[in-house]
Structure formats: C-alpha cells, structure tokens
Amino acid sequence: MHRYGDMKFLMSFDIEIVMDMYLKAKKENLEQKIWEQWLVDYGKWKDKKQFISFEDYKEKVLKIKTVEKKEVNKKEALERAEAIKKMDQGRR
Numbered sequence: 001m002h003r004y005g006d007m008k009f010l011m012s013f014d015i016e017i018v019m020d021m022y023l024k025a026k027k028e029n030l031e032q033k034i035w036e037q038w039l040v041d042y043g044k045w046k047d048k049k050q051f052i053s054f055e056d057y058k059e060k061v062l063k064i065k066t067v068e069k070k071e072v073n074k075k076e077a078l079e080r081a082e083a084i085k086k087m088d089q090g091r092r
Contacts, residue, residue, distance in 0.1 A: 038054050041057070
C-alpha cells in the first residue's frame with residue numbers, strides 16, 4: 001500500500017475493508033521478504049540434499065511455537081505477583 005503515497009482515499013471505505021486491505025498488504029509484504037531470503041539461501045545450498053521448496057521454507061519461517069497453558073490458582077498468582085513486586089522494588 002505504500003506505493004500509493006496519499007492514502008486519503010481509504011477514508012471513504014468501511015474500517016473493516018481497510019483493515020482487510022492492510023492485513024493483505026502486510027501478508028504479501030512478509031511473503032515477498034521470505035521469498036527474497038529463500039533466494040539468498042537457495043544460492044548457498046551446495047547440493048540437492050540441502051534444497052527446501054519455497055513452501056516448506058515459508059512454513060518453517062512462519063511456524064509459531066505454542067506455549068502450553070498452565071492453570072494457576074489464586075494463591076500461586078498472588079505469590080508470583082508478590083515476587084515480581086519485590087524484584088521491582090529491589091531495582092530502585
């Protein structure tokens with residue numbers, strides 16, 4: 001979207017449409033950067049054994065690590081908060 005310069009025309013659209021356009025542009029920009037990095041890495045691969053398809057490369061780059069949720073009871077939460085408070089006061 002940066003190629004259009006003046007973005008005043010966006011004011012005439014519904015906010016949901018503008019957000020969809022923005023997110024699509026960000027996704028395309030990210031994909032372009034991943035493509036360019038893949039091309040750089042492609043040049044470094046010595047043989048076919050090291051080769052990774054762009055789709056596999058992109059998936060690897062975009063892979064999001066999920067953190068396992070841990071249930072915390074009220075007492076544990078208060079103890080953690082108190083410990084953080086003490087650490088913060090110790091810095092001052």
